[in-house]
Amino acid sequence: MDKQPFEGMKVLDLSNHISGSFCTKLFADHGADVIKIEKPGRGSLTRHIPPFVGDTPDLNKSVYFLYLNTNKKGITLNLKSDAGKEVFAQLVQDADILVESFAPSVSSALGLGFDEIEKLNPRLVMASISNFGQTGPYRDFKASDLIEYAMGGAMYSTGLPDREPLTKGPNSLLFETGMQTCYAVLGAYMEARRDGLGDHIDISIMEAQLAGCERRSANLLTYQYTGDITRRLSPTAGVLSTVPLMLPCKDGHVTLAIGPKNFKRFLTLMGRPDLVDDPGWDPNHMELSPEVMKIYRDCFSQKTKSEWSEMFQKEGLICTPLSNPEDVCTDEHWTQRDFFVEVNHPVAGGIKYPRGAFRVEPEWWKIRMPAPLLGQHNGETYRKLGYTNDDIKALEAQGAI
Amino acid sequence: MNERGKKLPLEGVRVLSLTASWSGPFGCMLLGDLGAEVLRLEQIQYAGGMTRGVDARPNEKRWANDKNGGVMQYVDRKPWGANGEYPWNRFSFGNCHLQNTHSFTLDFSRPKGWELLKSVIKMSDIFIENNTPTTAPKLGFTWEFLHEINPRLIVIRSPGFGLDGPHTRWKGFGRNIESAIGHAWLVRYSEAPEHLLSNRQTYLMDNLGSHAIAVSAMMALLERERTGKGSHVEVAQAEAAMGGLPAPWIDYFANGRMRSPQGDRLTTAVQGCYPAAGDDQWVVITINNDEEWKGFCDAAGNPPWTHDERFDSLAGRLENQDELDAHIAQWTKGYTNYETMYLLQAYGVPAGPVMTEAMNFADGHLKDREFFIEETQKWCGTHLYTGYVGKYARTPRKNRAEMPPCGLGEHNEYVFKGLLGLSDEEYAELEREEYIGTEILAKAKESL
Numbered sequence: 001m002d003k004q005p006f007e008g009m010k011v012l013d014l015s016n017h018i019s020g021s022f023c024t025k026l027f028a029d030h031g032a033d034v035i036k037i038e039k040p041g042r043g044s045l046t047r048h049i050p051p052f053v054g055d056t057p058d059l060n061k062s063v064y065f066l067y068l069n070t071n072k073k074g075i076t077l078n079l080k081s082d083a084g085k086e087v088f089a090q091l092v093q094d095a096d097i098l099v100e101s102f103a104p105s106v107s108s109a110l111g112l113g114f115d116e117i118e119k120l121n122p123r124l125v126m127a128s129i130s131n132f133g134q135t136g137p138y139r140d141f142k143a144s145d146l147i148e149y150a151m152g153g154a155m156y157s158t159g160l161p162d163r164e165p166l167t168k169g170p171n172s173l174l175f176e177t178g179m180q181t182c183y184a185v186l187g188a189y190m191e192a193r194r195d196g197l198g199d200h201i202d203i204s205i206m207e208a209q210l211a212g213c214e215r216r217s218a219n220l221l222t223y224q225y226t227g228d229i230t231r232r233l234s235p236t237a238g239v240l241s242t243v244p245l246m247l248p249c250k251d252g253h254v255t256l257a258i259g260p261k262n263f264k265r266f267l268t269l270m271g272r273p274d275l276v277d278d279p280g281w282d283p284n285h286m287e288l289s290p291e292v293m294k295i296y297r298d299c300f301s302q303k304t305k306s307e308w309s310e311m312f313q314k315e316g317l318i319c320t321p322l323s324n325p326e327d328v329c330t331d332e333h334w335t336q337r338d339f340f341v342e343v344n345h346p347v348a349g350g351i352k353y354p355r356g357a358f359r360v361e362p363e364w365w366k367i368r369m370p371a372p373l374l375g376q377h378n379g380e381t382y383r384k385l386g387y388t389n390d391d392i393k394a395l396e397a398q399g400a401i
Numbered sequence: 402m403n404e405r406g407k408k409l410p411l412e413g414v415r416v417l418s419l420t421a422s423w424s425g426p427f428g429c430m431l432l433g434d435l436g437a438e439v440l441r442l443e444q445i446q447y448a449g450g451m452t453r454g455v456d457a458r459p460n461e462k463r464w465a466n467d468k469n470g471g472v473m474q475y476v477d478r479k480p481w482g483a484n485g486e487y488p489w490n491r492f493s494f495g496n497c498h499l500q501n502t503h504s505f506t507l508d509f510s511r512p513k514g515w516e517l518l519k520s521v522i523k524m525s526d527i528f529i530e531n532n533t534p535t536t537a538p539k540l541g542f543t544w545e546f547l548h549e550i551n552p553r554l555i556v557i558r559s560p561g562f563g564l565d566g567p568h569t570r571w572k573g574f575g576r577n578i579e580s581a582i583g584h585a586w587l588v589r590y591s592e593a594p595e596h597l598l599s600n601r602q603t604y605l606m607d608n609l610g611s612h613a614i615a616v617s618a619m620m621a622l623l624e625r626e627r628t629g630k631g632s633h634v635e636v637a638q639a640e641a642a643m644g645g646l647p648a649p650w651i652d653y654f655a656n657g658r659m660r661s662p663q664g665d666r667l668t669t670a671v672q673g674c675y676p677a678a679g680d681d682q683w684v685v686i687t688i689n690n691d692e693e694w695k696g697f698c699d700a701a702g703n704p705p706w707t708h709d710e711r712f713d714s715l716a717g718r719l720e721n722q723d724e725l726d727a728h729i730a731q732w733t734k735g736y737t738n739y740e741t742m743y744l745l746q747a748y749g750v751p752a753g754p755v756m757t758e759a760m761n762f763a764d765g766h767l768k769d770r771e772f773f774i775e776e777t778q779k780w781c782g783t784h785l786y787t788g789y790v791g792k793y794a795r796t797p798r799k800n801r802a803e804m805p806p807c808g809l810g811e812h813n814e815y816v817f818k819g820l821l822g823l824s825d826e827e828y829a830e831l832e833r834e835e836y837i838g839t840e841i842l843a844k845a846k847e848s849l
Contacts, residue, residue, distance in 0.1 A: 003627065005620035022645075030620060050669065051648060053655040063651040114794070127791070138766040141742075142751035144687035146665055146672055150755040154603035155674075156683075160590070164674040165683055165755050166598075167665050169584050172605055175645030179612045184791035186619045187435045191410040191796050202792040207772055210761065211790045213427035213498065213611040215575070215602045221493040222474040223758035224784040230758065231681075235598060245576070246597060253597060255580040257573065309581075313571045320573050320581040322597065325649040325659050328583040333568040339640060340650065352654040357613045357641040359563075360634050364620065 002362035004031025009189075012037060012091055013072060014100040014112075016045045018171055019129050019205060021068035022178025023185065024099050028071035029356050030364050035091065035381060036069055036372060040076040040401060043374045053348045059374055060347040064171075066371045067353050070343060074372025075381050076401050079110050083400040090385050092120045096192075097185055101129040104139050114200035124198040125188045127181055133204030143205070145171050152209030154216035157230040165232065177208040242283035244293070246322065249300040254308050257318035260284055266317060270299045345370040375401065407797055409436025414622065417442060417525040418502070419542065421450035423575075423607040424559060424638055425531030426498045428614030432527070433501025434789060434798050440521065440816060441504045443809055445838040448845040452499075453489035453809060454480075457841040476781045489809050489841055490780040496806035497787070498611075500776070501799050503812035508836045515541065517836075520821055523551050526631075527618050531559040531610070531638070534569050544633050555621040555631040559614055561606070563637030575604035582639050587649060589662035596662070609645045610638035612790075671718050674755065675730045677738035683755040684738035686729065686745065690715060696748035701732050778805040810839040 009032035013024035021036075021044070028034040038044045046065045053061040060066075078084040092098065100112060107113065107128060117126055128134060131143035146167050149155045153173060159166030181203050188199040210220070219230040235246065243258040243266060258266045263283040267275045272295065275281045286292065300308065305321035312319035321327065329352075334340060340352040348370075356365035378401055382392050395401045414437040418429040426441070433439040448457035455472045456463055459480055464473050473480075480488035489495070509518040522528065528547060530537045537543075537558065547556050561578045562568045568581070579585055584605060590596040613636045621632045643650070649660045665674045671688040688694050691714070698707040706728045711717045718725055733741055738754030745752035754760065761767065762785060770792075773785040786805075789798060817823045817831065831837045 003624075005624045026616065051652045051656065051658070051660075055656060063648055063655060067647045067651060132766060133770055133792070136766045136769040141746045141753075142749065143753065144670070144672065144685075144689075144751050146674070147685050147687060147751055147753040150674070150683075150685040151753045152756075152761075155685075156755050156757050157602050158588075160596070160598070163590060164665070164676070166590065166674075167588060168603060169587050169605060169646045170648055170660075172646045175647075176605065176608045176612075179609050179616065179641075179645065180790045183431060183612045183615050183619075184793075186616060187410045188793060188796045190435070190619060190622070191407060195407065197407065197795065199796050200794040202794075203790070204770070207767075207770070207788070208790050210767075210772065211787050212608040213423050214604055214607040215423075217423075217427075217497040217787055218474060218494045219602070220758050220761065220787055221497045221784070223762070224786070225474065225476045225491075225493050225781065226478045228478075230602065233602065246580075248594070255573075255577045255585070257577055309571075313568075316572070318573050318577055320571065320577040322580045322585055323583050324586045325583050325653045328581075328643070329650055329653045331568075331581075333562065333566040337563060337566045337637075337640075339643070340654065348655075351651060353651055354640070354644045354647050357609070357636055357644050358617045358620070358634055359637075360621075360632050364624075 004364055004366060006030045006032035009033070009097065010095045011035070011097040011099070012095045014098065014102070015129065017101055018046060018064065018068065018174035019177040019181060019203075020099045020101040020127075021046055022175050023127070023129075023181040024072065025068050025070060026179065026182045027097070029366070030358075031366075034072040035377070036072045036074045037077050037088070037091075038074060038374060040078055040375070040399060043076075047374070053351060058347070060345070060371075063351075066343075066345060066348055066351070069371035070353070071366075071368050072372060073377035073381060074375060075378050076375040078400050079112075081398060081400045083395055083398055085111060087382070087385065087395070087400070089120050092117060092124065095121065095124055097189065098124055098126045099129070099181070099185070100126070104128070104130050104134050118198065118200075122198055123192055123196045125185055125192050125201070126198065127185050127201040127203055129177065129181060129203040129205065131204070132206050134202045138206075145174055148205045148209060149173055152206035154214065154219070154230075157216075157219065157232055159232045161232045161234055163232075173209055174205070176212060177203065177205045180208045180212065242286065244288060244296065247296055247300045249303060249305050249308055251304045252324075253322040254300070254305045255320050255322060256312075262317050265315065266312075269312060269315060269317070270296075271302065272299060341367065343367050343370050347373065407795055409797055409799055411435040411437040414438070414527065415440065415525045416527045416529060416618070417521060419528070419530040419532070419537065421532060422452040422494050423498065424610035424614060425529060426452060426495070426502070427607070427611035428531075428559070428618075429529055430498050430501055431611065431615035432618055433804075434801065436799050437527075439502045440525070440812075441499070441502050441807065442518070443504055443506045444508055445506050445810070445835065445840060445842050446508055446510070446845055448489075448841050452492075452495040453841070454492045454494075457845055458488060487780050487808065487840070490778075490806075496778070496781065499806040500786070500801035501804045502807050503815060504807040504809055505813050505816040506810040506837045506839070509540070511836070514836050517817070517821065519550060521816070522547060522554065524820065525551065525554060527555045527557065527621070529557045529559070529614060529618070531614070533572055534558070534560045534564050548631065548633070551631070553625065553629070553631050555618065555625065555634065557614055557617055557621070557634045557636060559610060559636040559638055561638050563640065564635050575606060578606060578639055579604050579642065582643050583649060584642070584646065587646075587660065587662060590664045592661060604642070605645055606638040606642040609641040610636065613641040666722065668719070670715075671722060671725065673726050673729065675726070675733040677733055677741060677754070678736055682738050684733050684741045685753055685755060686733075686741075687751040688718070689751070693750050694718065696750045697745065700744050700748040700750060704732075774801050776802045776805040780808060781806075808839065809841065810837060813837050813839070
């Protein structure tokens, strides 16, 4: 079997929420041995986030948990107990990477301060993900996905001008932070494996948004350059305004980006070649009046969003469907690319998940096992550390695992 | 802490970048931050994309027509006049991610240029491009060619829709691609048609795509140590985005359900964006459970409406959220968004201001953490730029302030004389024959 890039790497996943779990998923899906450490009984927070498979809350049926923990082994461990601390110390000694996402005040109380961890394993790269970072006035503030978007992201400029600012895709910024953390961890790891000296990385989700890559990073700089803040735009505002950015069609909407250069071809393809030489239809001297809009709407109502998209794109003009989740999940493009891959889970059953973002021959991305049941790999993992079956029973009885 | 012996993690790695805003140049900068030497290939025969400005030399008319459309984001706003030279070096869309990057120009459409470029390819470790799939091969950069002249070269290609499949040649800006992958549909105030938005001004594929590029580069470096050969890596920006938004797809496959847009609300907590004192100012609040609800009521001084028994349980609060929101909004209007944050956080309730760019730069927490980086760039002067993802206790980064956003062709001498060993005469000839330069030619092809 071909090797995966992270084969041989050992990662401990102490994260409770999405960002850390996504970071460690990226390691697990590409070959690392990842152990997810959960609280006995309740497990990780992501086991409790809806939606659930079959809509019934169940520790093993949150779609978030199932997706985030593929290829990981799962153990339970009470980090507050002395026995639990001892077991944890053994695990740390053997690891390359540790990712945790406790609130900063909690992690030090649990003995997870880097000073302590480093004594156990000086070559360990440890990442601590928190809402606002390990230092600063907001260190202990609470946050949610939406609050992080409001404070670190582009929320102020998202939405309609006469309405309140609007969120981005559900929890997506926490996934972004996970990918960003993976980058930061790898950076430290590349050096730690050369010089044997580990590191501690302080990831603030708010800063991950601010330091991330998108229009907002340019807009922050624009403010420095011009003093202008970025506001919510009306749906008709845009770079290339001779054609609206979005038009209704037979079965939904399409989005468009047609500049003056392509305007005549656009009119012809739209079905109105007669307008090409009409002086009223000069893209540099026209307004999107109700009459103009009516003509656009009448034309576009004749075809479906995919018919329009295929037709314009074939001619090199930008047009895409406004897809709903069903459109996305049944889109021939993603089907042919096998983007959604079925994974069998002993409790949740066979369900399709998105595959990894990297495609390489031979494949880097593999599903070796589904997300673990709570404590599924306790026996295997603890026996490997030298505990006998009786020891394990005793740990269970103490509530340590 | 002891920093002895720590080198830049990617010291000795050279990246050749043929990229356009945002994910490509940003992904390259991320590698530059870790010590890689990024060589950004540009041309004076070509104006554009979004990185160096939509027009090479925008004029007053373009500025007037922009109508806040966002393509005129230059230092001091108007890129002409006394301080208006080299507008392509003064454009925020490019300058937000051209740090730790060397820019060199080269007309590689002519044989002499192509030969020079081949020498650069031979001494590079990673080639990165993020154009539509037909662009790079059309210019001559096929995997077969690259791999043949440099078998150790890692090739990362990051088009929007991927290198194969029915939509592979589809073109689009961020908003067009994010419409096709459901993000625009998912994020709305409601199902009403007037709430469909296509110009969100923020796209998942850029952030996930750029970091996926940097992650895959390091994975390929690890792989190369084992195999001795460079990998051919495909990172479809749309797929990187969809992998960061998994719940709607899995919910559809598992339960056959289409998640409906619900504005800023959640089904598991009372959450909303409420008006604050001031013009177009807002505060976001999330009340997860009974404890936080009690905290909220105490912070608000327990006014009579908080005693309404319909609000006693989370289920009741969610069921009657329209009414509850009206009360909360009435209360938040009396305070600035920062006041509300401090007050509610003191009572253990998650809350925070919706920050404008101005608020970000003024924010005390970010100042305390020294997040922003002051950089002085030759054509723009001194400004604050966004900082890094995560703080390392030990691992050094190449300081962006020491290598601020590169000007077009700023590092031509370094590349042609320093790396390729050309003489002064040969270099001067390249300039004279317009193979290289620092100014976009008047006859340059416009991209849009």
